[in-house]
Amino acid sequence: MKISLICIGKTDDSYLIQGIDSFQKRLKFYINFKMVAIPDIKNSKNLSKEQQKAKEAEQILKLISNTDCIILLDERGKEYRSIEFADFLNKKMVSSTQHLVFVIGGPYGFDTSIEKRADGKISLSKMTFSHQMIRLFFSEQLYRAFSILKNEPYHHE
Numbered sequence: 001m002k003i004s005l006i007c008i009g010k011t012d013d014s015y016l017i018q019g020i021d022s023f024q025k026r027l028k029f030y031i032n033f034k035m036v037a038i039p040d041i042k043n044s045k046n047l048s049k050e051q052q053k054a055k056e057a058e059q060i061l062k063l064i065s066n067t068d069c070i071i072l073l074d075e076r077g078k079e080y081r082s083i084e085f086a087d088f089l090n091k092k093m094v095s096s097t098q099h100l101v102f103v104i105g106g107p108y109g110f111d112t113s114i115e116k117r118a119d120g121k122i123s124l125s126k127m128t129f130s131h132q133m134i135r136l137f138f139s140e141q142l143y144r145a146f147s148i149l150k151n152e153p154y155h156h157e
Helices: 014-027 049-062 082-094 112-117 131-149
Strands: 002-008 032-038 069-079 099-104 120-123
Touching (some): 002 049, 002 131, 014 131, 032 131, 049 112, 069 112, 099 131
Parallel strands (some): 002 032
């Protein structure tokens, strides 16, 4: 199985970039993981929220195939404890999921076309975080999940 994280826009803050890079390097030992950043929508100030979400959706849909399992990272999604998230990933691997794609939406969330295509939604918290921070939090949780699956000492419970 391979895992991708699709997000809108680039990460600007160096401390976030360093953290994300650190977890991406660690994840190489467990899984084929890549992060794909879609460029910010140009002239978004001239677009309505719905138009901006639709343009973001067009870009996201270009990156996924019909066989990909799509999970949206959304505050209204299912919440997992770290051990439960590890179990979720394990079930995806056991069920022969080829490509698991997580998606972070833009500032206004997801277009209905993406929500219809999605296979599920996960919430990392009921709190709202910047889209750039979510990349770091997700990368860390993904690493934590694989360390749990491998019975390594990173996670303590």
